[in-house]
Amino acid sequence: MWSIVKSHFHKGKTGFFITGLFIVLSVLMMTVGLSICFGIDTLYQKAKLLSNSADCYGCIYEAAGGESQAMLENLLKEKDYVEKYDVQDVYYLQKEDGENVDKRLEFYNAGGANMYCDSWVAYNVDDASNVFRPHIRDTVEKEGYKFYVTGNLVAASIMKVGDGARLVIGGKTYSGYIAGIYDDMTKIYDTANVYIDGELYKEIAKLSEGDGRITKEYNINIRIDCDNEKKSYALQRQLVEEMTEAMIQFNVDRLKENPFAPIIESRFNTREAFTNGTKSFILLLGTALVAFSIIVAVIVAIVIGFLVRSSVLDEVRNLGVLKSLGYTTGQLRLSYLAIYGVIGAVCLMIGVILGIGLMPAFVNVVTGMARLDCSKAIGVNVGGVFAAVTFIVAVAAAVVHISTSKVKSITPISAMRNNIETHTFRRNRAPLDNSKISLNAHLGVKSVVGEVHRSVMVVAIVLIMSLLCSFVSVVYYNLKVDQTAIINMSAIEKADFYINFENEEKSHYFDAIHNMDGFEGDVLYMRAGLSVDDEFAIMQLFENFDHMRTKLVYKGRYPKYANEVLIDYVYAKEKGYQIGDSVTLHMERDELESDKSCVIVGYFQNLVDYCKIIGFLDILDELYDFENLEDEIYTQHLIYFEKGKAPSNQELSSMLWAIDGNVKFHGFKSGEFYIGSMFLNTVETAADAVMSVFFSITAIVIALLLVMLIKLKLLRERRNYAVYKALGFTSLGIMLQIVTAMLLLGILGSAAGALTGALTTSPILSMFGKYIGAGHFDFIVPWGYIAGVVLFIAILICAVSMLCAIPVRRIAPASLLRERG
């Protein structure tokens, strides 16, 4: 039996080698993908420990050691789930008004580009007592003061480690450079938190005395004692809520004692925002890897099926002779299973070892999307490995079993005939007597229609790969090039500017904006927290929906009256709400509780978990005593300009500064920046990564397939090619026959695949969209990209086929024809 196995192996080394590579690829991707999906919670837990991040933190605008700190520490000591906490002094620096750049932190690079932080918080990186001193990486050593920024700042701007940093205080310039990146999951999206070296920190501390624009504050970082991510987030939210309430109560008590006491402001945050912003995409990438590995497994199945079937047909004589010697059909089929068993075992082992070895690199790509460096956050998941191995083994065994079914029909008689298909009637497809095209091209076409099994296999594999590439291209285009569709699904309005002012008198600023050339509209807007069905939910409230740029409504219509709302589509499905139903909004604030019943008039999509309900600002009139709405610091104005007439950030801020030199912004962002910082920056990175991975794997799979097929073809048809050469065909002509055949199949497969991919991307995403907060995708199909996919595959096939067909040149007709039989 073993000699039969060895005989199979010697006759099909190339095919086995390439099948093996596919198996390795499939196992590797499935191992990594499943490990990421299964280990996502562990990933966040480990990333927290590796970066030494807190679970939540608070920023209190009072110097450390004050009354509020004692109050908060007492609160924390009461919580048995608080593992540890730590308090650090920080300095909050605000740029002087007008043209004076004092206290502004500026980063600049050699190319002359720069970016500013007009108000920022300085942390002491050399504070050894800081229990939550972040993990510092990518450090460089240069002359000057050291500034450490978040990975997000580096990724989202053109600044990089080593670029210059400049700070002016009291006319003196403190020059330095970005000395490294700090990883902190609670502050990663906040570019205004900068760690600086101890020397500069002391200098700032000294200068803060008597300078009202440098405020000493404190930070409180808290670690929750909980390994379960879901429970941990619940505790984080609970703690942040309690600390917020405690600070409110603290201020109320102080005001009762002294009506003129200044309010001590505070803000609290958890690392859940980071998780929310990244989890969907990490899972998406993990799932994509698993999906790809399944596709490669399908390709493995097709290739094994083809090879085994071809092998059985080639070996009819030997198999017949073996049967005449007494071998049973089962034994002969087992010999094929054995050879693939040996190959499979070796390749599975290699795949798993590679998976373990490459896991850190994959995890780094994944966490890199989230701007963290956590290559060791998770390892290979044992369950994932087991699932991957079992899946591949089952697929390969089933295919080998099915493909060897022809062995049953081989008899010693058919062995004498040499071919079980010798006397079957075959059709002469694409006869040459009707040929109007080049002879070599026609012979290429004939080989396509003559070898149906091979052609079907090539078309099927190319179709699958091009379908994937097309799918990824559509997603890439909509995430990166034209983001209209994805913005429509984000529930975030893309106004030209989000703006408000801290000044008491601000109407003149708005008047100035309203008088600007091209001004189109000003819509008051806010986000508010409330309860729906006893669950906390964020609501977006608009003064009106007249100028909406984002097409928020997926189904239904915009609200017309104050008691009408839009509801998140997936949330509505979960809760069983439909258009026309009523939903009760519940609000608690300042010890007041109120309810309002609203009619759902439409659905919106909520890709980034931005809010659950959208309605008119008027809703608040009944829910909350909302007098003098515009004085509330959390309202914003959405400013709209006519198309192409919107000023730049710089132009708008300069204009406002020029009014009285006293403008104080509260929130001033372009809509583009706002949406970008919310989620698009992350998905853009993901899109790049996914696009490169998919196209690379496609190129590898197609190239390997062609190498295998053309090598096999040259082996089987060398005698025919020798005769062709004898008759006067040139080597190039025969190579063109091979390229034509492969190209034809490639174009057929890739065109069908690319078209199918383009047309099914949105429906497929819609099917799975609910997992990432969207129920209906309406992506734009970039036909140029789809044509690009077909072209990419065609060029790839041309190049690889031509290279693989080069050995045709070495076919010597005389020596081959001299061999008899």
Next chain:
Amino acid sequence: MQDNKDNFVIRTEGLCKTFSIGGVQQHVLNNLDMEVIEGDFTVIMGNSGSGKSTLLYALSGMDRPTLGKITFGGQIITDLSNDRLAKFRRANCGFIFQEVFLNDNISIMDNILASGYLSGKNRKLVYADACDKLSQVGIEKEMYRKFPSQMSGGELQRVGLVRAMINDPRVIFADEPTGALNSANSIAVLDIMNKMHEDGKSLIMVTHDMKSAVRGNRVLYLKDGVILNEINLGRYDKDSEKHRLELLKDFLEEMGW
């Protein structure tokens, strides 16, 4: 015809062919000089391993000699590149092989047309010519779309003859054309070859078979890589076959056959 020594179609000068088998050099053709006269039916005989097929492949430009020069139709073909040689063969050479070597994956008509279209002639004319020639060798129209695996050995060799003729080559090279055929089929094939000869075609045939060899007008005997001797049998006619066989037998006995 032999009288006109200048009317040669192929001439070799100092032709050598050496193979390296297991590191041992074997000189198959050894400084061989010969000429093939235009319009002759030249037969090459010799013992197994004497270099007959090697000489045939070298003369047809299918193989390159190790040393020496081959002039074919006034052109030195040993200097041509592989592609130029291929183009030269398609215009000047037709081949008949013992195992026919038709492509099993295409029909017999396509086998012929694949060779015929190489000439660049009008495809309709090539097709008509193929039909005509197939009819001459007794292959009926119903068989045109058949695959080689669906035909007998004799039929296949007749198809092979048509393929060899389709481009109207200057010389037809035949390597043991009857080696795999029964007596009746062999006669049919040889009759066709004689018809080609009568029509003025030059043929070079390698054979072991005396009955085949007598069909030629000139028989060369190859031994140790050189032409040891030759015999001129004159133009073939059926009535003189017995006499020709005797002459050839004597010649071969003299050569140590």
